[in-house]
Amino acid sequence: MPITITITKGVIASERHGKVVKEITDSFLEKHGLAGNTVMTPNVTTQLHIQPKNETFSAGEPIEGAWVEIKSPSFALADRKVQQEFFAAVTEIIYKHSDATLPKKHIWTNAVHTVDGSWNMDGIAMTNEELGAAIAKG
Template sequence: MPLTLTLTEGVLPLGTEKLAVAQITDAFLKHHGLTGNETMRANITANVHVLPRDATFSGGRNFAGAWVEWKVPSFALAERKVQQGFFAEATSIIHDLSGGVQPKEHIYVNVVHAVDGGWNFNGQAMTNGEIVAEITKG
């Protein structure tokens, strides 16, 4: 389940991107009740994009932002309580790692859901039910 972390350069101190990915991954697992589930952890991937200040915009004008985006099966990040808890924690992670400098209102968290069966898990296309069965193995 890929996490894409996109940052305007300078939002986080250089080198803290890895810590951000680790903390956001842990928060995702925690809010889904999957802390310690190695099957799930192994299937969370991430990539980080740090963009120059002149390449990030709000309202058509340059600004410094942070974007936390997940691509997940439709059952992940689907419950409102999970969304609220995780989104708040992910926002706080970026804010805290920025030294409190990055405004929370310029940290964006979103999720993109895949259609059932349109997911590659453990090297093969799986339905939501098949993925849940794998995750249940721990």
Template sequence: MPLTLTLTEDVLPEGAEKLAIAKITEAMLKWHNLAGNEIMKSNITAMVQVLPKNATYAGGEEFSGVWVEWKVPSFAFTDRDVQIGFGQDVTDIIYELSGRTQPRENIYINVVHAVDGSWNFNGVAMTNEQITQAISTNGVSQ
């Protein structure tokens, strides 16, 4: 499940991106009751994009922002409590890692759902049901 963390340079101290990815991954697992599920964790990948200050905008003006985007199967992030809790956790993670300087209102989170059956999980295209079965073999059910 690809996680993309995009941020304006200098929002986080250099090197803190790795810790941000680890913490955001753990938050996703926690909110989906999958903490400790190595099968799920091993299928979470991440990409970090740090953009120059003159490449991030809001309202047509340069600004410093953070964008967290997940691409996930359609069963993920569907519960409203998960959406709210995960959003709060990630906002807190970025805010704290920025040294409490990144405005919370400039931390954006979104989720893109994949078509059922098109998700490549453990190297095989799987349906939501197959993914749920694979996850549950780790002793943690969805």
């Protein structure tokens, strides 16, 4: 499940970038009851983008911020409680690693659900049912 994290340069010290990625990954797995799942854990991937201060905007104006988007099958992040808990955790993780200097209102999150049958794992495009069966083995 690809996670894309975009942060304005300087919001979080570079030596903390890996910790942010790890904590968000662990939170996603934990909120779905998949912590330690040998199938799912290596398939939660992340791209971290650090943008110069003049390349991040809100309302068309430069801003320091953080954006987190996760792409997942439709059964992930489908439960309202999981959505609330996961995105609250993401916000807290980023806020904490900014040394509480980035206002929470400058941390944006969203999820995109993929088309059933398009989830690729180990070179095989899987349906939600096939993916669920693979995850259950882990």
